[in-house]
Amino acid sequence: MKQKVILITGAAGFIGSNLxxxxxxxxxxVQVIGVDxxxxxxxxxxxxxxxxxLENWDNFSFHKGNIADRSFLEQIFQKWEPEIVVNLAAQAGVRYSITNPDAYIExxxxxxYNILECCRHSYDDGKPGVKHLVYASSSSIYGLNKEVPYRTEDKTDKPVSLYAATKKSNELLAHAYSKLYGIPCTGxxxxxxxxxxxxxxxxxxGFTNKMVKGEKIQLFxxxxxxxxxxxxxxxxxxxxxVMEKAPDANEDGVRVKVYNIGNHQPVSLKFFVETLENCLRKAGVIDSEAEKEFLPMQPGDVYQTYADVSELEKDFGFKPDTPLEVGLTAFAEWYAGYYRRK
Structure with a gap:
C-alpha cells in the first residue's frame, strides 16, 4: 500500500479508528482520509x-460528514482520489434496527449506494480510479442458518433483522457494481x-457499565x-x-470476494460473563459478582454464531486466535484507566 491514498469511512468508529x-x-x-x-x-x-x-499523524486527514450525503462524498473522492476505499460507516445494532429502521436505510x-457510485465515477475522464473497495458485512446475515460453522458459500437469504437484511443488500449491490463497472470488491x-x-x-x-453501577445484567x-x-x-x-490484495475475477468474470473474520471458537454467554467478571475484578473495576436476570430470546437475535475462516487462512495465511481472557483483560484494563480519568 506504499504511497497510496486510503479512504476509511466510519473512521471514528471502533474498527475504523483502530484500522x-x-x-x-x-x-x-500512506495518506489516510477519515470520514465519519x-x-x-x-x-x-x-x-x-x-x-x-489519530491527530498526531500528518498523513491523516479527518472530514466530518455523512456518506448518505452524495455531494459531500463526491467532494471527498474528487479532492483525494482514493485508491483503496474501506467502508466501515454503517448504522450498527440488531435491536436498534427494530425501533429505528430509517437510520439503517439511510x-x-x-x-x-453512494460509496459504490463514487467508486464507479472515480474512473471518469481517464482517472486511475478505485483499485479496491473493502466493505463491512456482518455475521448476522447468516440469520436462520442452522448448520455451523458458517461458511461463506452458505445461503444467506433468511435474515432475522433489518440490520442483517441491509448488510446482505450491501453484498448484492457490490456484486452488481463489480459486474457492471469492474470495481474490485471484498466484503x-x-x-x-x-x-x-x-x-x-x-x-x-453494557454488562460492565451495569456491574459498575451495581445493576443486574440481562442474559437472553x-x-x-x-x-x-x-x-x-x-x-x-x-x-x-485483505486490503492489499484485490480479488481476481471469479468463474463469472466478476472481481468479488467475501470472507468471514471470526475467532472460530464460539463460547457460551454464561462462560463469557464469568470471564468478563474475573477480568474486571483483577483490573479493580468491580469487587463483587453481578446480579443476573435470565430472559427469553429477543427479536432479531440468533442462537449462535460460528465462523469458518478457512478461506481467509487459505488466501492470506491468517486466522484470528486471540484467547477470550487476553482480549477481555485488555478491555478491563482500558476501561479502568479511561473512566478513572473522566
Whole structure:
C-alpha cells in the first residue's frame, strides 16, 4: 500500500479508528482520509477520544460528514482520489434496527449506494480510479442458518433483522457494481468484535457499565447463547491483509470476494460473563459478582454464531486466535484507566 491514498469511512468508529491507527503506525507514506458523521447512537466522547489518538499523524486527514450525503462524498473522492476505499460507516445494532429502521436505510442502503457510485465515477475522464473497495458485512446475515460453522458459500437469504437484511443488500449491490463497472470488491463478515474502547451498545461493554453501577445484567435465552467473539486486533489484521490484495475475477468474470473474520471458537454467554467478571475484578473495576436476570430470546437475535475462516487462512495465511481472557483483560484494563480519568 506504499504511497497510496486510503479512504476509511466510519473512521471514528471502533474498527475504523483502530484500522487507521494500524496503517499510520506501519507506513508514513500512506495518506489516510477519515470520514465519519459522529452521530450520537452512542457516547460521542468515545468517538472523539479515538480521533484524538489519530491527530498526531500528518498523513491523516479527518472530514466530518455523512456518506448518505452524495455531494459531500463526491467532494471527498474528487479532492483525494482514493485508491483503496474501506467502508466501515454503517448504522450498527440488531435491536436498534427494530425501533429505528430509517437510520439503517439511510446509512446502510443509501450510504453504501453512494460509496459504490463514487467508486464507479472515480474512473471518469481517464482517472486511475478505485483499485479496491473493502466493505463491512456482518455475521448476522447468516440469520436462520442452522448448520455451523458458517461458511461463506452458505445461503444467506433468511435474515432475522433489518440490520442483517441491509448488510446482505450491501453484498448484492457490490456484486452488481463489480459486474457492471469492474470495481474490485471484498466484503468482510465480522463476528462479534470486542476490545478496548469498543462500542457501548455491545453486550460486554453494557454488562460492565451495569456491574459498575451495581445493576443486574440481562442474559437472553436464559444464558444459552453462543457467540464467536473476535478481538479487535485480529479484525484489524484481517482487514489490513485483505486490503492489499484485490480479488481476481471469479468463474463469472466478476472481481468479488467475501470472507468471514471470526475467532472460530464460539463460547457460551454464561462462560463469557464469568470471564468478563474475573477480568474486571483483577483490573479493580468491580469487587463483587453481578446480579443476573435470565430472559427469553429477543427479536432479531440468533442462537449462535460460528465462523469458518478457512478461506481467509487459505488466501492470506491468517486466522484470528486471540484467547477470550487476553482480549477481555485488555478491555478491563482500558476501561479502568479511561473512566478513572473522566
Amino acid at each position: 487507521a491507527k494500524n496503517i499510520l503506525q506501519k507506513d508514513s507514506e 458523521n459522529l452521530n450520537d447512537y452512542y457516547d460521542v466522547s468515545l468517538k472523539e477520544y479515538r480521533l484524538k489518538e 446509512s446502510n442502503i443509501l450510504g453504501f 468482510l463478515r465480522f463476528f462479534t468484535v470486542y476490545g478496548p474502547c469498543g462500542r457501548p451498545d455491545m453486550a460486554y461493554f 435465552n436464559y444464558g444459552d447463547m453462543y457467540r464467536d467473539f473476535t478481538y479487535i486486533d485480529d479484525i484489524v489484521k484481517g482487514v489490513s491483509a
